[in-house]
Amino acid sequence: MPDGGAVFRGVGHVLGDRPLFEDVHLDVPPGAVLAVLGPSGAGKSTLLRMAAGLVRPTTGTVTAPRRMGYAFAEPRLLPWRTALENVVFALGRRARQPDLERGRSLLARLGLAGSEGSRPAELSTGMRQRVSLARALMPGAPLLVLDEPTSALDVRLRAEVRTALLELSADAASAVLWSTHDPYEAAQVADEVFVLTPAASTRHTSVPLVPRSLRSTEDVDAAARAITRCLTATGTPSPAPSHAGPSAADPLGDHP
Numbered sequence: 001m002p003d004g005g006a007v008f009r010g011v012g013h014v015l016g017d018r019p020l021f022e023d024v025h026l027d028v029p030p031g032a033v034l035a036v037l038g039p040s041g042a043g044k045s046t047l048l049r050m051a052a053g054l055v056r057p058t059t060g061t062v063t064a065p066r067r068m069g070y071a072f073a074e075p076r077l078l079p080w081r082t083a084l085e086n087v088v089f090a091l092g093r094r095a096r097q098p099d100l101e102r103g104r105s106l107l108a109r110l111g112l113a114g115s116e117g118s119r120p121a122e123l124s125t126g127m128r129q130r131v132s133l134a135r136a137l138m139p140g141a142p143l144l145v146l147d148e149p150t151s152a153l154d155v156r157l158r159a160e161v162r163t164a165l166l167e168l169s170a171d172a173a174s175a176v177l178w179s180t181h182d183p184y185e186a187a188q189v190a191d192e193v194f195v196l197t198p199a200a201s202t203r204h205t206s207v208p209l210v211p212r213s214l215r216s217t218e219d220v221d222a223a224a225r226a227i228t229r230c231l232t233a234t235g236t237p238s239p240a241p242s243h244a245g246p247s248a249a250d251p252l253g254d255h256p
């Protein structure tokens with residue numbers, strides 16, 4: 001395995017006698033963002049957990065670096081520690097002054113300047129989610145796993161946090177696994193999109209994207225529509241359209 005990145009080879013998972021997904025092949029190299037989408041219960045979190053070794057695949061192999069930052073779908077903060085203490089806790093050692101400064105800077109970057117000394121019970125749900133994201137970013141690890149990282153945020157914060165996550169993970173050249181229910185978010189942040197398709201099928205598909213550095217607003221809209229079609233299809237993948245049409249890629253109704 002190269003230093004960084006995650007590789008899935010022929011990965012499948014069976015729950016009881018029900019296959020959740022099968023034959024998943026993915027490469028997430030250092031610096032790349034893979035967005036994972038699918039309806040509730042399709043197995044997004046399961047797939048992410050496999051990268052951390054928290055779930056063993058029924059078939060196939062997952063190779064990932066040992067050092068990683070992981071933001072679970074629920075924040076899982078230590079209630080007796082402050083926001084800053086929760087963030088630096090990710091280092092697994094006694095925090096030194098530069099660690100505290102980095103922790104403060106990450107919290108500030110995620111809009112939490114001034115909340116460093118607050119305990120989780122004193123924070124809103126969205127604030128707790130951002131503390132958990134700062135904790136995942138703290139080690140600057142080669143792999144960053146983000147399970148629905150903006151689900152508890154309002155529209156403005158979602159946009160800001162997305163940008164911060166992309167910049168901070170790029171600084172560390174992390175490979176990023178990012179699950180979301182939002183096709184528009186995936187179309188914005190991802191280098192590759194992986195869709196676990198609806199329940200009765202174990203199919204999955206990738207959605208082609210224009211390279212992120214060249215992606216226009218119209219490309220984002222078009223990709224989001226293609227992702228939405230994959231999510232609502234009965235299993236047949238749709239290619240990404242090459243041009244923008246009327247915007248229909250806003251299932252949450254919260255994008256401009």
Ligand SMILES: Nc1ncnc2c1ncn2[C@@H]1O[C@H](COP(=O)(O)OP(=O)(O)OP(=O)(O)O)[C@@H](O)[C@H]1O
Pocket residue numbers: 015020038039040041042043044045046047073
């Ligand atoms: N610890 C577990 N034991 C048994 N089944 C589990 C466990 N965790 C998840 N599952 C089952 O695995 C399936 C996939 O769950 P998973 O959380 O991966 O889906 P998801 O796509 O992330 O869903 P959501 O969008 O609702 O978060 C579901 O049917 C769920 O009930």
